[in-house]
Amino acid sequence: xxxxxxxxxxxxxxxxxxxxxxxxxxxxxxxxxxxxxxxxxxxxxxxxxxxxxxxxxxxxxxxxxxxxxxxxxxxxxxxxxxxxxxxxxxxxxxxxxxxxxxxxxxxxxxxxxxxxxxxxxxxxxxxxxxxxxxxxxxxxxxxxxxxxxxxxxxxxxxxxxxxxxxxxxxxxxxxxxx
Numbered sequence: 336x337x338x339x340x341x342x343x344x345x346x347x348x349x350x351x352x353x354x355x356x357x358x359x360x361x362x363x364x365x366x367x368x369x370x371x372x373x374x375x376x377x378x379x380x381x382x383x384x385x386x387x388x389x390x391x392x393x394x395x396x397x398x399x400x401x402x403x404x405x406x407x408x409x410x411x412x413x414x415x416x417x418x419x420x421x422x423x424x425x426x427x428x429x430x431x432x433x434x435x436x437x438x439x440x441x442x443x444x445x446x447x448x449x450x451x452x453x454x455x456x457x458x459x460x461x462x463x464x465x466x467x468x469x470x471x472x473x474x475x476x477x478x479x480x481x482x483x484x485x486x487x488x489x490x491x492x493x494x495x496x497x498x499x500x501x502x503x504x505x506x507x508x509x510x511x512x513x
Contacts, residue, residue, distance in 0.1 A: 348378055349392055352385070362411055363389075363418040372414030389417035396424065406430050447471055449509065 357364045365374035365385040374385030386407055390396040408430050411421045425433075432439050446452050447468035458466045478501065 362416040364415050365417045374415050386417045393419040
């Protein structure tokens with residue numbers, strides 16, 4: 336179809352977009368052309384996400400031009416929602432930490448698995464950026480050194496008894512913390 340003006344094309348796309356929205360409990364669902372839960376539509380021969388088009392129409396935000404290293408966050412956690420009041424532009428890091436991924440769950444932790452509090456003095460950063468407890472690391476290193484030393488000097492039966500007792504002590508300590 337040939338369009339006389341850019342404005343007519345835009346108005347048709349907005350009309351097409353708005354007629355496909357289903358409003359339920361404050362969310363505006365656009366369930367057409369879904370890919371990974373996100374609605375999609377064609378605009379100027381390009382496939383764009385419906386929530387980006389919604390931001391463009393209702394808030395004037397041209398997501399493709401204005402947002403380098405930024406992502407659209409769905410406050411309602413519905414990927415197919417295009418309600419501009421439920422959308423905000425934030426950094427990718429903020430978006431990941433707000434979610435339910437392993438990174439988000441680990442970032443929210445305040446204590447290690449043995450109950451030591453995470454503070455700047457009690458943690459160290461690993462090469463991949465994750466946190467590790469200094470106390471637990473020292474404990475595990477000491478056990479490893481003992482195991483290595485024992486392996487050199489003891490018989491198999493003696494090694495098994497020592498490791499079994501060490502495991503029982505570790506379990507008893509973890510029960511006290513819980």
